[in-house]
Amino acid sequence: MESPREESDELYGQTHNFFSDELSRYQIRTDFVPMDEINSLSFKLKNYDLVYVESITNPTMKVTDLVELSKFCIENNTPLVVDATFASPYNQKPLDIGCSIVIHSGTKYLSGHSDVTHGMVAASSAEHLERILRMRTTLGSTMDPLQSFLALRGLKTLGLRMEKHNRVALEVAKFLSQHKKVTGTFYPDLPDSKYYDIAKKVLTGFGGMLSFEVAGGLDGAKRLLKHIKIASVAASLGGVGSMVSLPLETSHAGIPHAERLKMGINDGLVRFSCGIEDAEDLISDIEAALAMV
Numbered sequence: 001m002e003s004p005r006e007e008s009d010e011l012y013g014q015t016h017n018f019f020s021d022e023l024s025r026y027q028i029r030t031d032f033v034p035m036d037e038i039n040s041l042s043f044k045l046k047n048y049d050l051v052y053v054e055s056i057t058n059p060t061m062k063v064t065d066l067v068e069l070s071k072f073c074i075e076n077n078t079p080l081v082v083d084a085t086f087a088s089p090y091n092q093k094p095l096d097i098g099c100s101i102v103i104h105s106g107t108k109y110l111s112g113h114s115d116v117t118h119g120m121v122a123a124s125s126a127e128h129l130e131r132i133l134r135m136r137t138t139l140g141s142t143m144d145p146l147q148s149f150l151a152l153r154g155l156k157t158l159g160l161r162m163e164k165h166n167r168v169a170l171e172v173a174k175f176l177s178q179h180k181k182v183t184g185t186f187y188p189d190l191p192d193s194k195y196y197d198i199a200k201k202v203l204t205g206f207g208g209m210l211s212f213e214v215a216g217g218l219d220g221a222k223r224l225l226k227h228i229k230i231a232s233v234a235a236s237l238g239g240v241g242s243m244v245s246l247p248l249e250t251s252h253a254g255i256p257h258a259e260r261l262k263m264g265i266n267d268g269l270v271r272f273s274c275g276i277e278d279a280e281d282l283i284s285d286i287e288a289a290l291a292m293v
C-alpha cells in the first residue's frame, strides 16, 4: 500500500518547502522551530537575526508563550515579530507584552466581512516603524479608498464580533471534542488543550478558529466538507460567516507531507472558522455532516 506521504505529495506536487526555498533566493536562511522548543526556550536564539512566530498557529491552534519569548528576545537583543491574526487585537496585544512588531492579515478579523484584502503592522519602536514605512512606500502596498473605507467600517464592530466568535467557537469545540467521529479537537480554551495554561496567560479571549481531525482521514474530511451547509468551503477565515477548509489543500499545500506531519497537520485535519451564527445552528449542521462521514 502506498504511504499517505507519497499519495499527497504526488497529488499536490510538493517535494520542497516552498517558503524556505523562496526566502533562500534572497539569502535569508530559515529554520522552522517546533512550538515546544519555542515555549521551552530551548532553541539557540543567538543564531537568529529575527524570530517570527504566530501567536496562535494556523491551523494547529498551538499557542506561543509570548510573555517568556519576548523577555528572552529582549535579553538577547533579537527582534520578535508576531503574526497575531488568529487572536485579533481584541484578544491579544503583543506589543504590550513586549514583542517588537505585530502583523495582522486585516483580511480576517479586523475587517470581518470577507470583502477586502489587506494587512496591518504595528511596531514598538520608531526605528522599526520607519523602516516598514519606507518599505511600504517603495513597494507601493497602500490600500485604495474603497478598501480603506471597508476596513475602517469593519473595525468599528471588532469587539462585538470577537465576543461572539469567542463564545461560538468554545461551544463548537466542546461539541466536537465529545463526538465519536472526531479523533482530535484543537482549541486553546478546552481545558484538556496542551496550550490551555499558556493561552490563559497571553490571551483574554480565544477567537473563532479551531481545527479537528475526523475519522477516515482525507476521505472522511472531504465527505464532511461536502455535506456542511452553513459554513462556506473557503480558504479565508475570520469573517462573520463561518468558513471551513482543509489545510492540506489550502494554507499548507506548499509544504511536503512529512514536514506537515511534524507540524501536527495530518491529511484529514479540518480547519473551521466560526462566524457569528448561533452556536446551536452550526453544531446541528456539523452534526448532520458528520453523520455522512
Ligand SMILES: Cc1ncc(COP(=O)(O)O)c(C=O)c1O
Residues within 6 Å of the ligand: 054, 058, 083, 085, 086, 104, 105, 106, 107, 108, 117, 118, 119, 235, 236, 251
Ligand atoms: C495567520 C495568517 N497570517 C497571514 C495570512 C495572510 O493573509 P492575507 O491573505 O490577507 O495576506 C493568513 C492567510 O490566511 C493567515 O492565516
